[in-house]
Amino acid sequence: EPEVTQTPSHQVTQMGQEVILRCVPISNHLYFYWYRQILGQKVEFLVSFYNNEISEKSEIFDDQFSVERPDGSNFTLKIRSTKLEDSAMYFCASTRDETQYFGPGTRLLVL
Amino acid sequence: AQSVTQPDIHITVSEGASLELRCNYSYGATPYLFWYVQSPGQGLQLLLKYFSGDTLVQGIKGFEAEFKRSQSSFNLRKPSVHWSDAAEYFCALESSGNTPLVFGKGTRLSVIA
Numbered sequence: 001e002p003e004v005t006q007t008p009s010h011q012v013t014q015m016g017q018e019v020i021l022r023c024v025p026i027s028n029h030l031y032f033y034w035y036r037q038i039l040g041q042k043v044e045f046l047v048s049f050y051n052n053e054i055s056e057k058s059e060i061f062d063d064q065f066s067v068e069r070p071d072g073s074n075f076t077l078k079i080r081s082t083k084l085e086d087s088a089m090y091f092c093a094s095t096r097d098e099t100q101y102f103g104p105g106t107r108l109l110v111l
Numbered sequence: 112a113q114s115v116t117q118p119d120i121h122i123t124v125s126e127g128a129s130l131e132l133r134c135n136y137s138y139g140a141t142p143y144l145f146w147y148v149q150s151p152g153q154g155l156q157l158l159l160k161y162f163s164g165d166t167l168v169q170g171i172k173g174f175e176a177e178f179k180r181s182q183s184s185f186n187l188r189k190p191s192v193h194w195s196d197a198a199e200y201f202c203a204l205e206s207s208g209n210t211p212l213v214f215g216k217g218t219r220l221s222v223i224a
Contacts, residue, residue, distance in 0.1 A: 004154070030209075031209045033211065035212075041216070042214050042216050042217075043155070043201065045211035045212065045213070048210075048211060056210070056211060058211070091154065091155065093155075095209060098143065098162070098205070098208035098209055099145075099157065100145075100212060101157065102147070102154045102155035102157075103154050104154035105154050
């Protein structure tokens with residue numbers, strides 16, 4: 001059964017560094033999402049992407065964040081200058097029939 | 112504003128006992144509703160979903176959920192819990208297709224022998 005995959009599974013970075021989180025959505029899915037879950041808190045929506053552009057974004061998704069679909073398979077989330085409060089689990093999801101399927105997540109720790 | 116409330120942070124049940132996890136939502140119309148499960152170190156796995164029609168929906172792993180419009184609820188049930196069901200369970204709503212999910216805080220299920 002096709003799955004959403006994410007790399008890396010864990011990432012440790014220094015405050016102020018740039019990180020890129022990678023996702024491979026399920027083939028032939030059309031909508032892509034990034035969510036994050038700060039430890040002990042809710043899963044929160046960051047951004048959605050459709051037809052090679054952002055379709056919706058939350059207040060969290062400020063100028064420090066960007067998304068890209070550089071080729072036909074990858075979907076990336078970039079954080080330009082990480083802050084301590086960016087430490088969280090980041091989930092990618094993709095959807096076709098109005099149901100979102102999630103990847104295993106990337107745990108990001110900013111020191 | 113849309114919101115999802117899962118009143119129980121942590122529930123412990125005995126293996127073989129029945130289970131009900133509560134979920135209440137706030138939304139001006141009938142949303143799409145989902146239950147996801149997250150095992151330690153794993154991603155969010157879809158258990159079941161409700162879009163319309165029959166208010167009792169069946170999912171994977173023997174789970175079911177019932178949509179009750181009058182109570183704005185979508186509770187998850189299982190008649191007999193297995194030790195492997197120990198995980199975090201998230202209820203979520205979607206206002207319409209292909210829109211962001213709004214999650215509850217989750218309920219952690221522990222299963223004891």
